[in-house]
Amino acid sequence: DGGITQSPKYLFRKEGQNVTLSCEQNLNHDAMYWYRQDPGQGLRLIYYSQIVNDFQKGDIAEGYSVSREKKESFPLTVTSAQKNPTAFYLCASSIGRQPPDTQYFGPGTRLTVL
Amino acid sequence: GESVGLHLPTLSVQEGDNSIINCAYSNSASDYFIWYKQESGKGPQFIIDIRSNMDKRQGQRVTVLLNKTVKHLSLQIAATQPGDSAVYFCAETLRGTDKLIFGTGTRLQVFP
Numbered sequence: 001d002g003g004i005t006q007s008p009k010y011l012f013r014k015e016g017q018n019v020t021l022s023c024e025q026n027l028n029h030d031a032m033y034w035y036r037q038d039p040g041q042g043l044r045l046i047y048y049s050q051i052v053n054d055f056q057k058g059d060i061a062e063g064y065s066v067s068r069e070k071k072e073s074f075p076l077t078v079t080s081a082q083k084n085p086t087a088f089y090l091c092a093s094s095i096g097r098q099p100p101d102t103q104y105f106g107p108g109t110r111l112t113v114l
Numbered sequence: 115g116e117s118v119g120l121h122l123p124t125l126s127v128q129e130g131d132n133s134i135i136n137c138a139y140s141n142s143a144s145d146y147f148i149w150y151k152q153e154s155g156k157g158p159q160f161i162i163d164i165r166s167n168m169d170k171r172q173g174q175r176v177t178v179l180l181n182k183t184v185k186h187l188s189l190q191i192a193a194t195q196p197g198d199s200a201v202y203f204c205a206e207t208l209r210g211t212d213k214l215i216f217g218t219g220t221r222l223q224v225f226p
Binding site for chain 1 (some may be wrong): 146155157163212214217218
């Protein structure tokens, strides 16, 4: 997993509650990403950040929010507005200074809404 | 819709044989491609990448081939081992961007 940590590994949430997923990297990467993976499917981009204090929406940003106050941290909040939040969430990072750029992934957090 | 897809959702091979996993992409503006391996319950692991100015790249037991004419990418694994069992994703990056577009993946099953 190369210096990218995600916590917790498993997370359970009741409907109507917000929950925050942690992602930390010690690779000195500028860019960080959040993806969602549903069973038997590929990864879909939620949000990404190319530099501290800046981030952009991905393809499925509705119901999610992020912050990037520190270079090494990119937490993702799954809000109650997300209609179907149960999924496997993956964080990635890359050097980010010039595309194309290889992304490296963390171990993931499996979120289940009860 | 997705611009990256795979021909075979599941590939079963015997241990010791070579494996070939295929991927088709539809965007001619893509100039960077990556293969990832994902084991159950884990994050994707980088295997090998290739840029559009190349048609072949080799790593340890793996080779990626890129055919830009037909927009086709393949991953060849030599002497497939049980530890190679996983889902393999190809991903493409459009020129000038750093966003990856993933396919749905191919499951590789290795049997003795």
